[in-house]
Amino acid sequence: MTLAACGVDFGTSNSTIGCRRPGQPLLLPLEDGRPTLPSVVFFNADDNTVSFGRAALADYLEGHEGRLMRSLKSLLGSGLMDGYTEVNGRALRFRELLEQFLRELKRRGEHATGSRFEHAVFGRPVHFVDDDEAADRLAEDTLREIGHAAGFRDIHFQYEPIAAAFAYEAGITREELVLVADIGGGTSDFSLVRLGPGRSGPDRREDILATAGVHVGGTDFDKYLSLSSAMPMLGYRSVMANGNEVPSSYYFNLATWHTINLAYTRKVWTELQDVRRDAREPDKIERLLRLVSQRDGHWLAMKMEEGKIALSQADESLLPLERLSPDTALRLQRPVFEQAVGELVDSVAGAVAALLQRSGIARDKVDTLYFTGGSSGVPLLRARIRALLPAARAVEGDLFGSIGAGLALDAGRRFS
Template structure:
């Protein structure tokens, strides 16, 4: 059976495209033979070109002049959807930026598959925006419009944790009550479903979905909190001015947040910091901040913080190099510091999961399986705290970067054939 539709998992950190074919690999190669394409765009001013994914990160790290944009999905549902930025001296709408990336994703998938795709099932978080139903609907409509601009004719949506459930269901031998725990780059999403090998061919599954929930917390938030707790103090965060007030925190929050890093490079910020510097008590730390901004090294620093977060999954400490900011500068980051920095976020995740059980009118002991997926589900403390809520459940580790895309491809095959 030739399936004409694909599934697209447009992720905050990484994206995949799945095409269901019996007996063959579902996910398509998108870059250098890899099935993931980092959700990154680099506008190379030196070469007057645009790069995506790993190539974009490589050009940025090689020192080319230009503009790096990451965590593109985080724009959806925010005020930035109607805003614009400046790239190579020209205005660029954030919506057009998203369109560039989705178009590149589609084109790469079609080259890999050797065919065109007109139908798509797009993954979406349970909530693009917390506690704002209208903004959430607008975000979905906007993403749908962008997909159509990229060339898709028929566009459907599926919750990302449900897509992951479909992927898991394709391999089980008996009926299970499953909690899908999808911790992505920008959101944490959860679904409680009854899965069974007898139901895998059904298109309509509403009766099997007991509850959905989500919260706007993900891996980029873990990066942000680690940066603010362990790194930004080395650049003057929370240091004092002569009047005993703190150095304004907005500069550091922008630099610690992937999709707002470029805001720190404006002339207005540079001018404001001159005045702050005159009254600062720890100017040596602000010197580092000035070096970071003058070199436009915010994304470089964010990459170092992300690498430190990953390293702390396996080690009690890691050494973070700040060489780009100051010669010879290094900073030891402890796993304990990381855990402290994300404690409140994990508490919010636990409350969201608890609310899911209440919505489904179930007890934790009734859940058979915890299925973890999403790149940020690799944080051991997160898995431990969620698993502790379900002591009787079997823990299953899914493909962190591929389960959703594979499930969306299965869903696309059922819907569009």
């Protein structure tokens, strides 16, 4: 195998790997000919195998016994990173889990090209951790260590919105001042960048006018859609005989991808028996118990993601929830969703406003607002960002591939 440099977009929801090849697409086919590999691992207890991506989701939904892990990137910068989880009766370090996924991503990329990837540019959010520089550096260092363990010898990092800017730049013919809005699964990241066909050198520091990021992304929107619309069906905010609300921790864990498995412990099961006995609406707690006993928390989280996507296209959507009961369906309404995520949108819009103020650039001088990231289609969020730059032309990039393509271009320049 020949040596080659690659760009690695290890995403909260989806991952890509790419490299420059004459006359070939930058992004490599990773699963069923597609350039994205969902960041999912399933440990199948029935036959003691491990599957990744769409195959992992299919194995889980088919009802195989085992452990599904998703939103792996969210572990970086969290207190869970140095911990363990139980997988099919053994303790698995979360670092080892991320290493397994990155090693598989690398293997698939190398298989697609016949090259060996030792040099890589990894994407990273502007902030792994908000308002904590030491924790942010630790998260990057941790990802570098895991990348080395997965087989990448030389790793550089690039901000994800800068990588998306490089992908956009490859298709323009004149100089532009561009605000890149990258709304991913775990973070929202922004960069104000001067781009143009004559600015494609390896050192672009002078072209980067400002960056900003906030730890809010698509999985947060899924979470609050779940809490506002689905979890009340399971007893969220219902009350006990003593007038107190049912503890909210059960519902927050079930609504958050990387904590769903915490709802499946024996301790929680015992506590929920007591909750059902004392609940004023025991039928809702019974529904919760059924969901937990069947380990359908991940299925419900996927349904919430499906509902969020539907509300990006329509004001209402009827979401079947057949695993709760055959005739159960949830009517989702965009106004309810927008009210639930209002504070999240405020946080993201505030980060953009602060970036623009910090840059010292007049807002009417920004030529283009470039949207990328799978969650940039949320209408309220997009409208709030566009309102900050009413004179800019709005452009939508490849929502799932712009960052990976830009990282591949950056890798080609750095290691050429």
